[in-house]
Amino acid sequence: MNSNYSIIPFCIAIALAIGWVVSPLDRSISEALGQRAEVESLRQLDSQFGQGLSVAVLGGYRSVTANMVWLSKNRNWEKRDLVGTFAKIGLVTSIDPRPEIFWLNGARIIANDMPAWVVGDRNTNQLASTEEGRKVAHQYAKRALLLLEKSRVHHSDNPDIYLEEAMIYWLKLDDLERAAERVLRATQAMNPPYHAFRIYGEMLTRLGRKQEALGFLERHYKTLPDNSPEAMKIVVGDRIRALRQELATSGEDEV
Amino acid sequence: MTPAISIEGLIKDFRIPASKARLRAVDNLSLTVERGSIYGLLGPNGSGKSTTIKVVLGLLKASGGTCEVFGKSSEDASARIGVGYLPEAPYFQRFLTGRELLEYFGCLSGLERSGASKRIDQLLEKVGLEDAGDRRVGSYSKGMLQRIGLAQALIADPELLILDEPTAGVDPIGAADIASLIIELKAEGKTILLCSHLLSQVEAICDRVAIMGRGRLLREGTVASLTENAGQDSIRVDGLSTETRNSIESLAKERGARVSTPSRSLEDLFLELARDEGDES
Amino acid sequence: MKAPNDKLRWSLRRVRVIAGNTFREAVRMKLFLAMTILAIGALASSFLFQEFNFGSSELKFIADFGFGGMTVFGSALAIIVTAQLFYGEIEHRTALTLLAKPIYRSEFVLGKFLGAWATVACFLGMMTTCLIFALWWRETSIMVEYPDDFQDGRIVRYGAVIGFSAIQALRIGILCSVVVLFSTYASSSLFAMVMGVLIWIVGQLQHIATEAWIAVDNWLLKGVYALASFALPNFHLFDVGDKLALGENLPGAIYGKLGFYSLLYVSFYLAVASASFNRREL
Numbered sequence: 001m002n003s004n005y006s007i008i009p010f011c012i013a014i015a016l017a018i019g020w021v022v023s024p025l026d027r028s029i030s031e032a033l034g035q036r037a038e039v040e041s042l043r044q045l046d047s048q049f050g051q052g053l054s055v056a057v058l059g060g061y062r063s064v065t066a067n068m069v070w071l072s073k074n075r076n077w078e079k080r081d082l083v084g085t086f087a088k089i090g091l092v093t094s095i096d097p098r099p100e101i102f103w104l105n106g107a108r109i110i111a112n113d114m115p116a117w118v119v120g121d122r123n124t125n126q127l128a129s130t131e132e133g134r135k136v137a138h139q140y141a142k143r144a145l146l147l148l149e150k151s152r153v154h155h156s157d158n159p160d161i162y163l164e165e166a167m168i169y170w171l172k173l174d175d176l177e178r179a180a181e182r183v184l185r186a187t188q189a190m191n192p193p194y195h196a197f198r199i200y201g202e203m204l205t206r207l208g209r210k211q212e213a214l215g216f217l218e219r220h221y222k223t224l225p226d227n228s229p230e231a232m233k234i235v236v237g238d239r240i241r242a243l244r245q246e247l248a249t250s251g252e253d254e255v
Numbered sequence: 256m257t258p259a260i261s262i263e264g265l266i267k268d269f270r271i272p273a274s275k276a277r278l279r280a281v282d283n284l285s286l287t288v289e290r291g292s293i294y295g296l297l298g299p300n301g302s303g304k305s306t307t308i309k310v311v312l313g314l315l316k317a318s319g320g321t322c323e324v325f326g327k328s329s330e331d332a333s334a335r336i337g338v339g340y341l342p343e344a345p346y347f348q349r350f351l352t353g354r355e356l357l358e359y360f361g362c363l364s365g366l367e368r369s370g371a372s373k374r375i376d377q378l379l380e381k382v383g384l385e386d387a388g389d390r391r392v393g394s395y396s397k398g399m400l401q402r403i404g405l406a407q408a409l410i411a412d413p414e415l416l417i418l419d420e421p422t423a424g425v426d427p428i429g430a431a432d433i434a435s436l437i438i439e440l441k442a443e444g445k446t447i448l449l450c451s452h453l454l455s456q457v458e459a460i461c462d463r464v465a466i467m468g469r470g471r472l473l474r475e476g477t478v479a480s481l482t483e484n485a486g487q488d489s490i491r492v493d494g495l496s497t498e499t500r501n502s503i504e505s506l507a508k509e510r511g512a513r514v515s516t517p518s519r520s521l522e523d524l525f526l527e528l529a530r531d532e533g534d535e536s
Numbered sequence: 537m538k539a540p541n542d543k544l545r546w547s548l549r550r551v552r553v554i555a556g557n558t559f560r561e562a563v564r565m566k567l568f569l570a571m572t573i574l575a576i577g578a579l580a581s582s583f584l585f586q587e588f589n590f591g592s593s594e595l596k597f598i599a600d601f602g603f604g605g606m607t608v609f610g611s612a613l614a615i616i617v618t619a620q621l622f623y624g625e626i627e628h629r630t631a632l633t634l635l636a637k638p639i640y641r642s643e644f645v646l647g648k649f650l651g652a653w654a655t656v657a658c659f660l661g662m663m664t665t666c667l668i669f670a671l672w673w674r675e676t677s678i679m680v681e682y683p684d685d686f687q688d689g690r691i692v693r694y695g696a697v698i699g700f701s702a703i704q705a706l707r708i709g710i711l712c713s714v715v716v717l718f719s720t721y722a723s724s725s726l727f728a729m730v731m732g733v734l735i736w737i738v739g740q741l742q743h744i745a746t747e748a749w750i751a752v753d754n755w756l757l758k759g760v761y762a763l764a765s766f767a768l769p770n771f772h773l774f775d776v777g778d779k780l781a782l783g784e785n786l787p788g789a790i791y792g793k794l795g796f797y798s799l800l801y802v803s804f805y806l807a808v809a810s811a812s813f814n815r816r817e818l
């Protein structure tokens with residue numbers, strides 16, 4: 001038999017004392033890990049999801065919870081469930097806005113897949129050829145852009161987000177100017193991918209700003225490493241030569 | 256010399272769950288176990304023997320009185336230095352082999368690593384388990400468990416051995432072997448506290464015996480003093496004819512004597528006392 | 537051999553012997569087999585992500601699930617294994633013969649705790665090895681499919697995975713010590729396990745109680761939240777998987793601070809467990 005009752009209050013008192021003594025250490029660790037800010041932001045989102053999800057998220061399983069919701073979104077996607085897919089994209093980016101894959105893939109689904117679901121697989125050509133179709137495509141393209149705009153809070157300087165916006169402006173809204181502006185921002189962000197520069201050069205060419213394109217690509221060429229397949233120095237070099245030739249032919253410059 | 260075990264006015268109460276009442280398992284017990292003796296502790300089930308042993312081993316705390324082992328309080332862990340214990344119906348770690356079990360308990364008892372292997376081999380042979388030392392304890396029979404239990408009690412060559420039903424589940428030959436072993440250990444100068452229901456065995460090997468009932472000490476003393484009848488003499492008649500024997504019996508009766516079996520066995524005494532306790536309740 | 541008149545010194549050697557035997561019990565109880573199957577199952581399930589073509593983000597998914605698995609399974613095992621290995625001795629009465637030897641009960645408590653902790657730490661080690669293998673294997677494949685994502689070489693920081701595992705071992709240490717404490721008092725292993733689960737959940741949400749006790753006005757609620765936030769350890773501090781999976785660096789001092797935090801709580805719980813076990817009658 002046990003007769004431990006009288007030590008319980010004593011132990012609780014010591015536990016409280018220890019908790020009080022380590023609370024500065026607790027605070028310092030949670031601040032270093034950014035957990036205090038996280039609690040604040042998550043508390044605001046509490047109303048958006050059910051209690052089970054709240055417990056899981058606040059209990060430290062935020063990433064895993066977001067991943068699981070993301071995976072479950074695939075089922076909605078397979079069933080072409082517009083409302084469900086849209087809701088889950090919103091939910092995932094609320095639970096865990098940090099991974100860019102949620103924003104990028106979410107925007108792609110909204111901009112590319114949802115219009116096709118609306119008009120039907122047999123009528124996807126209408127998205128570009130008819131007034132109604134173009135309206136649907138534009139509507140979802142703008143929704144996708146809104147989603148990407150929301151991502152700025154957590155991905156303010158992410159070149160991939162800019163590039164995704166550029167593709168939507170260019171391919172869905174036929175707005176090459178805005179698209180080029182986004183690609184330029186991508187090239188100015190931290191660690192821009194090499195292909196962003198090549199795309200910008202191409203966009204300037206299509207906009208008829210060949211001189212500007214040539215200058216841009218020449219400056220870019222000087223920064224490229226020789227031994228990087230991703231840099232495609234040879235391809236850029238070829239493009240520069242092609243541009244020079246075009247400009248020479250049109251009488252604007254000499255090689 | 257300090258006795259091996261010295262118990263004075265020992266009281267042990269247990270709290271009954273969900274009640275303010277207490278159950279008194281040992282009630283004002285006093286006894287002394289001198290070094291180098293074999294001391295029997297007897298009593299029916301529920302008489303407080305196991306509780307007393309647990310207090311001696313520090314597994315329970317006394318509610319009153321004192322209990323000392325080699326002059327140290329039984330609550331002190333150092334009081335268990337030089338003490339070996341074989342519990343009733345011993346339970347051991349089933350996943351260990353016999354050898355590993357002895358090594359484990361040997362380490363905990365302070366057995367030096369250098370001599371451990373030799374000591375383990377000796378003990379396995381002594382208890383008749385030399386062929387089963389590498390088998391898991393979980394595969395042992397009841398008798399084998401008793402034997403390995405005895406071996407682990409002896410592992411650190413203790414001065415005091417406390418054996419609770421050492422022959423339980425052991426065949427008669429095995430029981431006789433254990434009895435011989437106990438006598439051998441006494442000859443080596445060890446002290447043994449023995450609890451057993453085999454009264455014939457206790458009678459044969461114990462120097463002193465205490466009989467408990469309902470937590471109290473009922474009788475205590477040497478076997479001889481407990482089994483003799485006071486105020487009686489015995490005359491042994493051997494090799495006499497029936498006629499002569501009858502004449503002697505008649506003469507004794509003429510002089511006012513009662514002629515009957517002169518002594519009783521320990522078992523008789525035990526049963527008498529146990530019955531008396533039962534009647535009192 | 538010690539004589540009866542000798543004094544008994546508290547011994548780390550006896551603690552080690554008890555810990556070693558406890559670990560051996562876990563291995564022979566086929567617990568290790570179950571844990572290995574669990575770890576391999578977790579590894580195998582992470583390969584399902586390749587069906588989704590996430591590109592390099594698949595690695596984050598594998599890392600997230602690996603970290604989550606380590607946390608959840610590791611914590612669950614800590615509770616079950618410790619209760620079985622500690623309370624099991626009392627339940628099966630093997631503690632009786634053991635404690636009749638010249639050992640201190642605190643040595644028994646510490647030895648059992650270390651044996652249980654080592655067992656769960658081995659499981660963490662297995663899961664870590666499996667996770668590192670899964671990440672390395674998939675990263676190698678994905679590097680070929682999506683080279684643009686790997687311009688600066690491999691993106692998984694394997695040292696961080698080991699760092700995460702070490703931090704979980706600290707969390708599990710606290711959990712094991714809590715279950716040991718309840719086992720010294722319990723009359724069944726189920727009680728110890730249930731209390732362990734309760735402390736795990738409350739400890740995981742403790743950081744919310746800390747925010748709440750400051751914010752709330754009601755005195756009764758304030759008291760309840762204060763009790764939860766001060767009396768229990770904050771397990772959420774050990775949830776570093778999110779940061780590591782996103783490729784962020786943990787400040788080096790964090791390891792030291794969490795280590796000290798864990799040591800403090802483990803020491804406290806084991807001290808109380810020893811005091812409790814000293815009073816336990818067998």
